[in-house]
Amino acid sequence: MRKWLKITGTALVSLTVLAGGYGIYVYQSVKATAEQIYEQREPSSLPAFISADPVLEEIHSADIDQREPFTVLVLGIDERPNDRGRSDAMIMLSVNPSKQSILMFNIPRDTRTLIVGHGTEDKINHAYAFGGIQMSVRTVEELLHFPVNYYIKVNMEGFANIIDALGGVDVDNTITFNYEGHHFKEGSLHLNGQEALAYSRMRYEDPRGDLGRNSRQRQIVKEVLKNALDVSTAFKLETLLKEVGTSVKTDIRFDEMKTFVTEYRQDMKKIKQVEIQGSGQNIGGIWYYNVADKERERIHELLKEHMDREGS
Numbered sequence: 001m002r003k004w005l006k007i008t009g010t011a012l013v014s015l016t017v018l019a020g021g022y023g024i025y026v027y028q029s030v031k032a033t034a035e036q037i038y039e040q041r042e043p044s045s046l047p048a049f050i051s052a053d054p055v056l057e058e059i060h061s062a063d064i065d066q067r068e069p070f071t072v073l074v075l076g077i078d079e080r081p082n083d084r085g086r087s088d089a090m091i092m093l094s095v096n097p098s099k100q101s102i103l104m105f106n107i108p109r110d111t112r113t114l115i116v117g118h119g120t121e122d123k124i125n126h127a128y129a130f131g132g133i134q135m136s137v138r139t140v141e142e143l144l145h146f147p148v149n150y151y152i153k154v155n156m157e158g159f160a161n162i163i164d165a166l167g168g169v170d171v172d173n174t175i176t177f178n179y180e181g182h183h184f185k186e187g188s189l190h191l192n193g194q195e196a197l198a199y200s201r202m203r204y205e206d207p208r209g210d211l212g213r214n215s216r217q218r219q220i221v222k223e224v225l226k227n228a229l230d231v232s233t234a235f236k237l238e239t240l241l242k243e244v245g246t247s248v249k250t251d252i253r254f255d256e257m258k259t260f261v262t263e264y265r266q267d268m269k270k271i272k273q274v275e276i277q278g279s280g281q282n283i284g285g286i287w288y289y290n291v292a293d294k295e296r297e298r299i300h301e302l303l304k305e306h307m308d309r310e311g312s
Contacts (some may be wrong), residue, residue, distance in 0.1 A: 004269040007130050033241045034254035041151070041251050042134050049145045056149075059307055060147040064256045069096040069307045070149040073140055074221065077128065087128040087136060088156050089217050090198070092144070094306045099269035104222070105299070106214035108276060112288035113143045123288060133249075144296060146303050150252050158247020160193030162224070165239040169190050169223035171216070177205045196220050210289065211275060218273050225271075274302060 050056045062070040077091030094103040109125035116138040118130045127139040137148045176186045179202040206212030278291040
């Protein structure tokens, strides 16, 4: 009996040591990946519309460690040889732990707006081609008159590998269509990475055009967020870290990521989706999506309301 207890005790101690050692390994792996993907934004002067509004100033200086609401601009980048590429998808997230919710909406890629720092009016997705992440963020801030606290930039092809590392995504497809060699039937679908990429890119067969495409992109991002915060196996985690390390850049620091995962994720129970309404217009032979000032103000107020730290 004593021998059996001794063997059992030794086995338990060994397992504890191994588990602790693996925990340290995982922690160091996550930290190394976070440092690899970290890309600080260039310092710039505070936009006048932020400095003139105490509420926006407070939002601009949001502190994740204090569980304060914050905004994230997610850019899906279509990279090209010898070219910086363009932002194939632009999704704004407002995260508010006190409301246990995320507000999510697309910024239509063909939106005609002032490209900050370039001095022209053009499609908003061209901001990345002209001036990279810095110009993209400032242009979005100017469009919405709202601060962007962080950005996440994802290579679209690498995004497919991240989805595969998470085991795919589940979506509810509203129309049957074919795109890039894939057939998507109406109803509930489980998609791998390449299928998810094709599913999120189609727009010409969709009766809602770009709005339909935007809706599918938000479905994919919502599922990726949910699955990434629920990674339960070591195999998935290691594979995910490998793909993230080669496909993602962000100005969210490791300590902030750690706080979000440990302090925020249990609170993110609701994801509310809205759309920026507008109309198409052909100008000089180029099709643009025009968003009226009144609509920009509506989205601005929705963000402000969602970011309210006292509201419920």
